[in-house]
Amino acid sequence: MTGELGQLALCFALALSLVMAVSGLIGTRVEANAARRVATSSALGFLVFIVLAFAALTYAFVVSDFSVALVAGHSHTLKPLVYKISGVWGNHEGSMLLWVLVLALYAGMVAFLQRGGERLTSGALGVQGLLAAAFILFILFTSNPFLRLDPAPFEGAGLTPLLQDPGLAMHPPMLYAGYVGLSASFSYAAAALLVGEAGWARAARPFMLIAWIALTCGIALGSWWAYYELGWGGFWGWDPVENASLMPWLIATALLHSALATEKSGAFRTWTLLLAIAGFSMSLIGTFLVRSGVLSSVHAFASDPARGFFIMVLIALAIGGALALFAWRAPSLQGGAAFEPASRETALLLNNVFLVAACACVFAGTLYPLILDALNGTKITVGPPYYVITFAPIFFALLLLVPFGPRLGWKRGDLKAAWRSLVPALGLAGIAAIAVLAIVAPRTIAATGAFAVAAWLIGASIIDVRKRKGARASAFAAALAHAGLGVTLMGVAGTTAWRSEALTVVAPGQSFTVGPYTLRFDGVSRVKGPNYIADRAHIAVMDGAKPGAVLQPEHRLYPAEGQDMSDTAIRTTGLRDLYLALGDERDDGRFALRAYVSPLAPLIWIGGLIMALGGMLSLWGRLRAPAREPAAAVAQAAE
């Protein structure tokens, strides 16, 4: 019964999204007050029905209603409740419904906040409605989550054990909040082109920030999950699916910076519009790559060509339509504002040049093998070495320039004064480089450079915060986000340069060493989890001859799914991780074990969290400020 209710709710949502699209677009006309009211209320109604549909599917998962094919295929009665719920989006159909739910939440926020004036809001809702209708059609025609099974099986097939993890339960909603969050900026940009741009950058800024924060957290979560779950101690593999989330992040970061210039000084108006379109396009391409089955990985649930084709048409229409609108309307926008070469505008422009080049690098690395294979059947791999050669230097150069931006004034800045205020940061960078060279072995140029740049970024942020006591939240937010980059950089450099590894086969009672630790393997015991059985190893960290802390990595078997996986044990000091993974059993009770000591690894994610906090601080400052600057209001009134 709930399945049919869900299906019905989805159909009503489709109808309302179409109403929202038409009335929203009509509402961009000056006199169409009634249409605007319809757009607002249909957006809220659309949200209600999508929530109902999603709730119906979640209910089916929670009560294990195996007459719903999706539940039978992806759930199991013995699964803990939290993974029954996360199972809703641990599959293609459910994850597309989550996608639309997030879209509806953003549409609801746009309708509720009414930022940037009636006409702009209405246009944005119209575009959100078009996107929503397209995706609901996609769900209904190719990926219906409510299809029934008759007769219903007694038990479900379970969920891939890899996905039964708290980090991964949260990863997709977070990432989608980012991906789909960029749709709000996209819709505002399209509306701005329709209405004649009027303060849209300011109106859309909270949505850009929310999307960016969510993307930052989502990427950090995904990377953390890969680190502790996959059992080889890596945190980023330049896997196409990871890249699919990095590209929108790079563009969203560029957009945040460019939109700031557009809002504060009127510079780069058309460029910012284009970036808003590009950001969501990257999200769509990411969705296509992940969902179409073009890539085979844990993420690609779908391998139905009809789905891939549908998504491709959808993307072509969305991106093509937006670009056509841009080409038609952008030339009529007023040209750029004036600024000096040494100004914040120039700094933000350079930021954009480097970020877009970095994104081009990830884009090429991800899509080139697919294109080459399609063109002449040549198969190549684009692995981490490619990104070390291309992405790393481009991003490194960007990081060197970061501290100048906040120090240069709008329109006309003082480069000499900026340099002077950065002298302590330069000193700190020098000290960091010398310290790394003197203390830590092995010596590497990359790690030394990375620590110098990290110190440069963090030092500059500290100067910023100290100098501008009583400054606005935005200054602190920027300092925090930039410092977070430095912290992450230290984590990446430390782990990459100084990780120690031990890969051994040990018998109970036997000791082995990894990095500074001596570990003793005290055997394995069999334990029973809610829906798995595990071999749990007991490994003591030796403190001289006495055993200290005990780590317990597991090797789990999930009988329902017929799969096994490793559950790593990590002991962290906050600055150094001891990381253990249990392997397969050898003859006579010996086990394979993998141990890593990863210096500074936690900093990778702590830095990500600091960046996200910077974003949140900025958002907090924004939501307290009025949605429209007086000047923008005047400009709109004058049209």
Add this chain to the structure above:
Amino acid sequence: MKAVIALLLMMIPALAMPLGDTFSNPAMEARARNLQRQFRCLVCAGENVDESGSPFSADVRRLIREQIAAGQSDGQVQDFLVARYGDVILMKPPVQPDTWLLWLAPFLVLGAGGVVAWVVVKKASTTSA
């Protein structure tokens, strides 16, 4: 039941750790480890031969070690594996006419962006003067 589960646990070959022969000569072992990281496990999702526990990777590791033991240089080992499995086994894509665009694209975008930025700044500063 317990026996069945124990049997199941034993039957599953996954999670095999990439353990195998090691050279007693540390220089040769270091070369082998370094080489192993440069080749991709073709049956895994993005793992290199050094970290993967798949039978395919075990084979490739064995081949690499045989080649090193036979006195082949790193370049010869690479040529041998490419001849056997194709360019797709290389983690670092080869530089050849059909990958020039791949290698140059980021820097072309950077260069083009730089030129555009130059023009934009120049124009913006002359209007302000």
